[in-house]
Amino acid sequence: MLVEMKKIRKAFGEVVALNDVDFSIEKGRIHGLLGENGAGKTTLMNILYGYYQMDRGEITFEGQPVRIHSPQDAIRLGIGMVHQLSTLVPEFTAVENIILGTEGQKLSFSIGGQRQSIQKLCEEIGLSFPLQVKVRELPAGIKQKIEIIRALYRGARLIILDEPTTFLVESEFEQLLKSVKKLIDQGITVIFITHKIREVLKSCDIVTVLRKGNIEGQIDRTEMDREKLVKMMFIEKDIKVTESALPRVQLPPCTRSESPVLSVRDLAVEAGEKGVGVNKVSFDLYGGEILGVASVSGNGVKELVGALIHPSRVKGGDVRVKGESIRGLSTLEVFARGVFFTPEERVQEGILTEGTIKENVILGHHGEKRFLRHNLFINWEEAAKATRKTIDEYRVYTPGEDFLIKRLSGGNIQKVIIGRAFVGPICLLVTHNPTIGLDISSVEFIFQKLVDVRNHGDAVLWVNDDLDELMMLSDRIAVMHKGELKGIFQRDQFDKYQIGLAMIGA
């Protein structure tokens, strides 16, 4: 065994994240680590990486007992970790980020030489990215590649990938998998955390399932199938999965409203930091309808969605909600018209990091009458009530509404953000990659929510990177390319290949 973790226990206050967990890793394999949101996956790996200290337990590395007090200790042993959220310094280039923190290196001296060896490393395992561009300007998928190279550059023999594919589309995952297989050929071991069952089936030699801080079981490649994996993660629930390992949710026939809930006419928006702008985009979205939006990242979707929520960004054309223009309104005024929004980058854009769950749930609703006392002060009792309801309904894994949101697991933060959208009445839900980082049971729940909004006669604008998800639950799919609308597909015309072509502008 390369690593053996024995009887690992870790509690955060009253939350027992790991309850005497035994976990061993054999050399040269891709070892999947699965489990629902909050199961303890990240915590277990943070302990192995020296980021958290365990309360008790033992770790051996290549048969020797070791004490890992800090990431430096882990790196010295040859353990590298790519975290769930990027840890790169945005103002530095890829090369600077990779060299940063390597021992005994002086940044200014040997940077040229180091650049060459980084380049060589990239070529060896088939990962490529711009070395000299500030990381701030790069999309999430590339940042994850840089982090992998950084770990290798530091001499990692065991690489922990904590949800490295969250922001990757299918083809990017395939690329990453190729590189990971090259690592395996070189004798490197990989721990792979993901919620996407189809990725597990394609990549993992063995899988361990964690459940509420305990090991539920381990399963070998030869015995793996999608039903078995889902069953292991969610013993008590009966989740039906599709061919592509998505939770199966039905889209029943539904009549759409006579007039549109959202009308976009000749919309123009200036380019954001990482992409193109929006140019002359027009479409209508009706009540009783889910309009999916498909595109390759960097093609204006972020700007489109941004302009709906921040009308000051509209540079030309018009956006109407229920017939009334929203130009010139503030975000809160847009919300007051029954529009709600769940952003893609949940931590940067979605939450008050230093706030409690309660403060975050009423964020965006804080102007609503029922959350106000004397029209002026926030009525915290009402806020607490609404929050408890959200925690309950969305099965947010937490001790209570006054818990700091940043202490929740990644998936549970996402549940709070989605739940918040449904605290008040809505006529239009605008949602960007809502299922990112969610376990399959929560994905099922979110899918059902989108369908419920639609069945209730309200409208959903669903921007999503996963085409399989979009095709399962959209009534129509709009495709954006280079800031323009390339066409809208009706449900009975859905064809993955055709939509894919439109997405690349063909």
Ligand SMILES: Nc1ncnc2c1ncn2[C@@H]1O[C@H](COP(=O)(O)OP(=O)(O)OP(=O)(O)O)[C@@H](O)[C@H]1O
């Ligand atoms: N720094 C912390 N302070 C308090 N509680 C924490 C902290 N880190 C994790 N927890 C708690 O420990 C439990 C396990 O969290 P962890 O992040 O390990 O889950 P996970 O399996 O990685 O989930 P996800 O799939 O959502 O990322 C959760 O209940 C979480 O709230």
Ligand SMILES: [Mg+2]
């Ligand atoms: Mg995690």
